[in-house]
Amino acid sequence: MQPPAGPPLSPEEAEREAQRQLWEKRLTRARFTYDSYKQSTRYPHESRPISEQPDLVYPASPERKQPLGKEQRDIALKLKQEKIYVVGDETVRFFVGCENASTGQPLPCEVHSAVAREAPHLAQAGQAAAVPLDFNDTGREGDEVAGDGMWTGRFQPSRQGFAMFEGTLRVEFRVRASGNAEGGAFFDIVFTPAAPATFTGKVREVVEQGSLQLYVGLQVRKPGRYVMAGRVDDEAGIPFAYVEFNEELEAGAREVKFTVFGLLLHDKNPDFPLRLRDVEGFLLREQGDPDREVVKALYGPVHLTQQYTLDRFSPDEWTSEERQRYLDEYAKDVAQAESELGNLSGRPGNPKAP
Structure with missing residues (x-):
């Protein structure tokens, strides 16, 4: 049996209850937005779990099916x-x-x-x-x-x-x-017809700022903005990281820096040594068709790293001015919702960030 209904709410109480339910929904949404953004930006753009982009685990080899003809x-x-x-x-x-x-x-x-x-x-x-x-x-x-x-x-x-x-x-x-x-x-x-740059095949590795950096040699013929990418597998050959590079390069002997982020190593805990493979990229053109001049890719294994223990790498989340600005704004939304809900519930608000 259902418990007997209480006395009907006054118009003021009904309005207050409606507002309370509205701010509960806003608080849930604000917390979800804050937590989702914080989680999705734990790593930098250029060093991500390859599971986020399963279509990029291997270089593009397009396949399709289509009817032989209209009839x-x-x-x-x-x-x-x-x-x-x-x-x-x-x-x-x-x-x-x-x-x-x-x-x-x-x-x-x-x-x-x-x-x-x-x-x-x-x-x-x-x-x-x-x-x-x-x-x-x-x-x-x-x-x-x-x-x-x-x-x-x-x-x-x-x-x-x-x-x-x-x-x-x-x-x-x-x-x-x-x-x-x-x-x-x-x-x-x-x-x-003529590559704007050529990979030298040489790779040097170093632990810098808590992450594993892989510097791939590149002889640049045409200066400009180069967009590069590579895949990183663990010792068993299981893909775990997709690394990118997007920077301006001058002509001459240069290096493409691929970052295997420290926290990503802690979270995924891959078995060392790691293997960099299938490195490809292009020079971005500001105008014209096509929009790029392609560099001849390094298909297959490119570099095998040394053995490392996780304590060599930082477990800290990635930070940037932009990321912190967004987190601060989302935290304000959470604090406002908590404060409004506290006032409507007869309690003082709790404006602190999540």
Whole structure:
């Protein structure tokens, strides 16, 4: 049985109760905002848990599926390319296969023609002649397994007609599947003919300001703002950190500083030695298309660190003027809500920060 209802509230009491409930909700929201921001900014922007960005655990190798054509939606194309950005004399491979769109059952198909040309959206597209490309399923020219139904094409822009080109290139191809069914698709890459800088392959490590710093050597040909990134795995090869660099660099011998933040090491407690791998980046362009000039990446393991114990690193949270300013403002919201709620409850407010 429910307890008997108390006497009805007076209009003033009802208004006071409504205000109290409103400020309780505001206090809950203010505390959540403060705590969420404080937790999400424990580490600096350039040194984060890689679990926050699972799509960046490995360098981009785009895959997609699409219908063979408007009239052949029962057949799906399986498409994959090794990379999006191609630099200098690098080669990129493309993979094309077919399957039943409903069941995923592989279907026989053939890439019977393919060309590379300037992407049609470019302002001066069409000035360079299209170049024919070869796809095969014979276990040669980059194809890994003969007769597996996955057709492979290789493209080296610097030696196949685009040595002087910079920007987006499109590889268009036609596919014949299940007899007479035919359709097509394309891959896009962004080509940088001459890298603005080159990684030297040298890395030095040092413990500074409570964090592990990895300095990657870079020979800069063109000065400007460089945006770089790398991945850090533990001894067992488990990815745990994504590190970034975003600074202006002058021409000459320089270093890219990757920070493995001290508190991140304490929180994740990875087994040493750590391994830096898959370092990539670009020179940001202020205008034009494309918006970057790509540096040839260092794929695979780049550096293996020394052994360290956690007491070498600081357990302190990251701080900055901006972060503290936001925390102070969110703390004011919490204090105001606590004060208002205290007044409405007949108690003095507690304006202290969380």
